[in-house]
Amino acid sequence: LAKTTQPISMDSYEGQEVNITCSHNNIATNDYITWYQQFPSQGPRFIIQGYKTKVTNEVASLFIPADRKSSTLSLPRVSLSDTAVYYCLVGDGSGGYNKLIFGAGTRLAVHP
Amino acid sequence: DVKVTQSSRYLVKRTGEKVFLECVQDMDHENMFWYRQDPGLGLRLIYFSYDVKMKEKGDIPEGYSVSREKKERFSLILESASTNQTSMYLCASRTPQGRSYGYTFGSGTRLTVV
Numbered sequence: 001l002a003k004t005t006q007p008i009s010m011d012s013y014e015g016q017e018v019n020i021t022c023s024h025n026n027i028a029t030n031d032y033i034t035w036y037q038q039f040p041s042q043g044p045r046f047i048i049q050g051y052k053t054k055v056t057n058e059v060a061s062l063f064i065p066a067d068r069k070s071s072t073l074s075l076p077r078v079s080l081s082d083t084a085v086y087y088c089l090v091g092d093g094s095g096g097y098n099k100l101i102f103g104a105g106t107r108l109a110v111h112p
Numbered sequence: 113d114v115k116v117t118q119s120s121r122y123l124v125k126r127t128g129e130k131v132f133l134e135c136v137q138d139m140d141h142e143n144m145f146w147y148r149q150d151p152g153l154g155l156r157l158i159y160f161s162y163d164v165k166m167k168e169k170g171d172i173p174e175g176y177s178v179s180r181e182k183k184e185r186f187s188l189i190l191e192s193a194s195t196n197q198t199s200m201y202l203c204a205s206r207t208p209q210g211r212s213y214g215y216t217f218g219s220g221t222r223l224t225v226v
Contacts, residue, residue, distance in 0.1 A: 034214050043116075043202045043217025044155070087154075101171075102147070102155035 004088045009107040018075045020106050022088030025069050031090045033064060033071045038085045038105070047086075048073070075108075083110045115139070118203050118218040125225050131190040133221050135203030143206045144186035145215070146170075146178065148199040155202065161186055193225045 006022040024033065032051050036044035048055055050062040050071070061074040075082055085105040119134035137144065143162050147155040147170075157170030161180040175197060179187040186205075190197055200222050204215040 036214070041200075041220065041222070043204070043220050044215075045217070046214030049214055101157070104152065104154045 003101070004090060004103050006086075006088050006103065006106045008104065009109070011109050011111065012078055013111050014079055015077050018078050018082070018108060018110075020073045020075075020086055020088075020108070021070060022073070023070045024088070024090045027068050027090050033062065033068075034089045034091070035060070035062065035073045036087045036089070036102075038087065044087060044102075078108075078110045080110050080112065082108065084108060116203055116205050116216050116218040118201075118221050120221050121219065123221060123223045125190075125193050125223065127194060127225055129190075129193045129225075131193050131223065131225075133188040133190075133201055133203075133223070135186045135188070135205075135218055136184050137186075137205040137216070138184065139205070139207070139216075140183065141205040141207045141216075142183070144180065145204045145206075146176075146186065146188045147202045147204065148172070149202060149220075150199050158188065190223075193223075195225050197223065198225045199223060 004022050004024045012018045032049055034049040035047045037047050038044040048057055048060050048062045050064050052064050055062045063072045085107050087102050087105040116137045125131050145160040146158045149155045156172050158172055158176050159167055159170050159178040161167045164180055164183050167178050177189045200220050202220045203218040206215045
């Protein structure tokens with residue numbers, strides 16, 4: 001299973017765009033890249049998933065370069081409620097008996 | 113929306129007790145997982161189950177067992193609780209059908225063993 005590396009923590013201010021980059025040098029051909037968000041005392045919540053190029057939903061965008069060895073989660077105009085831990089994971093998204101491995105995540109603090 | 117429900121938010125148990133953590137999902141998902149989360153260590157996989165009566169060890173299965181008698185329910189069992197099992201326990205489920213849109217997690221059970 002591919003290991004991921006992401007910054008331990010980041011700080012931002014309300015209204016700014018936040019980009020969190022994750023590296024996954026050993027990503028396999030059939031691996032998808034998935035990001036989760038976790039608030040204190042809650043379970044992680046799925047944010048976005050992608051395989052290549054760019055994916056956008058109502059919460060975030062995910063940018064994946066052609067070599068897929070890294071990905072960037074982009075949160076537009078963050079607010080205080082975006083303060084959370086963000087996890088980047090890679091794994092087989094095609095089904096089967098896969099399991100996702102969580103790293104330590106990136107702790108984002110949004111300041112007023 | 114898929115719901116994953118963990119029976120207790122907070123539990124306090126004594127060393128040596130047998131502890132059952134229950135997890136129920138309502139969307140007919142085949143795969144279910146138990147993680148524990150500790151500060152600085154992220155989430156670590158204890159056990160997972162890809163179908164009824166099937167189970168696989170995760171990365172840290174020692175001191176734990178699991179039971180999956182029905183598709184919707186996945187139980188984590190601490191045979192003899194110890195203080196180093198004090199942690200946040202998270203259950204998750206997903207369906208392995210086609211492209212994955214991720215896991216759904218429960219709210220967690222914070223277990224304290226005294």
